[in-house]
Amino acid sequence: MASLAHVAATLSPSRRSGNPPSDLRCVTTVRVGLRERSRLADGNHNPAMTAQRILRRLAAWSLGAVALLASPIASAWTDHALATRQALSVLPAAGEAAAVPAESLQTFVRAEAARLEQVLAAEEAWAREHVPHYPPRPDALAFKAAQPGDVVPRFLAALRLNPGRR
Numbered sequence: 299m300a301s302l303a304h305v306a307a308t309l310s311p312s313r314r315s316g317n318p319p320s321d322l323r324c325v326t327t328v329r330v331g332l333r334e335r336s337r338l339a340d341g342n343h344n345p346a347m348t349a350q351r352i353l354r355r356l357a358a359w360s361l362g363a364v365a366l367l368a369s370p371i372a373s374a375w376t377d378h379a380l381a382t383r384q385a386l387s388v389l390p391a392a393g394e395a396a397a398v399p400a401e402s403l404q405t406f407v408r409a410e411a412a413r414l415e416q417v418l419a420a421e422e423a424w425a426r427e428h429v430p431h432y433p434p435r436p437d438a439l440a441f442k443a444a445q446p447g448d449v450v451p452r453f454l455a456a457l458r459l460n461p462g463r464r
Contacts, residue, residue: 407453411443418456 386392425432441456454461
């Protein structure tokens with residue numbers, strides 16, 4: 299890049315002897331012109347680069363569109379039970395199993411509270427011993443069958459589930 303002294307020396311004598319503001323504008327214009335020429339030489343504003351930029355932007359927009367279109371696929375988990383029943387119905391053990399009556403979570407937890415307490419305690423002990431970096435469940439959240447109060451929120455807290463999530 300040319301120095302400012304070189305640029306000032308290349309100006310015509312009539313320009314150099316004029317008013318300081320006009321000389322200043324002229325030098326500034328020449329400096330900006332030199333800066334633009336150096337940018338073209340560096341490749342920062344090379345017209346050939348615009349095709350690459352367009353392709354990058356097109357790729358980014360395409361990935362965004364794919365992500366938006368794939369989101370209904372991710373919500374397929376809500377119908378997981380229907381697909382699981384069909385997939386497992388061909389197994390002899392599933393085909394011969396007796397139908398299980400539907401019941402509310404509260405009814406199930408009340409009826410199985412003592413067994414649930416044992417199973418959850420055993421699972422927690424196993425995870426603490428065998429799973430690296432396992433964040434232990436706080437003992438205050440442990441499910442106790444004999445503890446007074448509503449069983450469903452205590453059961454969900456022991457499982458570390460959000461009780462407000464449906």
